[in-house]
Amino acid sequence: MRYLRLPLFMLLLTLTTLSPRPAQSAIDREQEVREVLTTLVKARTANMGWDVRIRRITITGALKLPEGNIDYEVLAPQSWQGWGNMTLSVIARQKDRVLRNIPVRLDVEALADTVVTSRHINHGTIITAADLALQKREVTYNSHLFARSIGEVVGKKARTTLQANQSVRADQVERVPLIKSGQMVTIVAENGVLKVSVTGKAHSSGAAGDIIRVQNLTSLKEIPAKVIDGSTVQIAF
Known part of the structure; x- marks a missing residue:
């Protein structure tokens, strides 16, 4: 019996163990992000x-980013004025490569x-x-x-009862009408050369500077007029 002998080739593999390149170290960047947000609020x-005053900055999770210089861009609504509760995004970049989009919650107190x-x-x-x-x-x-200056409130009438040591809102006061509807008034028209006055009757109430409706009792026409004082209105001439 013949045997078929096949040549046996042994492939010797030299296995070379390649050591992986050491990973770039990551460091905590939370303080940097906090400083960026503080600068934004101040601006x-x-x-x-x-x-x-910033009451709270909430950053979810550990903020580990690679070593080296990192640029931060804060994405905030243009309408946000810098106080209150707001969720922002901080984009961290290194050499134009985005490393992370960091969601941040800000709570900022404002005193005025x-x-x-x-x-x-x-x-x-x-x-x-x-x-x-x-x-x-x-x-x-x-x-x-809230009213921000005393001049905004002085001379106005309280629309509601106000307690002592209470902040005053603009909608809690109103201007005092100098002229009331139904009141007799003097209607004045002048142009620097000529001045004409007639008797009229107010058909609406108004404070100084308000435009009200008055009736000229001579012509019986109703016309708009500007309140000057407690008995006088002025019309265009």
């Missing part, structure tokens, strides 16, 4: 005369001079300077509602 609230009552003020009372004071109060969530 947004500059020149406002307010006391602004606001008008407060120095005593109890009843509904319908005409408010004087002695009734008011300026104090630093938190305006984080209602900055547009």
Whole structure:
């Protein structure tokens, strides 16, 4: 019996163990991100005369990023004025490569001079300077509602009862009408050379500077006129 002998080739493999390149070290960058956000808040609230304080910066998870210089870009709504609660994104880049998009929650407190009552003020009372004071109060969530200067409130009438030491909102006071509907008035028209006046009757009420409807009792026509004082209105001539 013949045997078929096949040549046996032995392939010797030399296995070379390649050591992996050491990974780039990562370091904690949270403090850097906090400083970037603090700078943003200061820029947004500059020149406002307010006391602004960051109460809380919330960053979810560990913020480990590679060594080396990193550029940060904060994505914030243009309408955000720099206070209140806001969620922002911080983009971390290294050599134009985006490393991470970091969601951040900011809670920023804002204190500003606001008008407060120095005593109890009843509904319908005409408010004087002695009734008011300026104090630093938190305006984080209602900055547009509160009166910011005493001049905004003095001479106006309380639309509701105001407690002592209460911040005054613009909608809690109203201008006092100098002329009331149904009142007899003097209608004046002048152009620097000629002045004409006739008797009229107010058909609406208004404070100084308001435009009200009045009736010329000579012609019986109703016309718009500007309130000058408690008995006089002016029309275009």
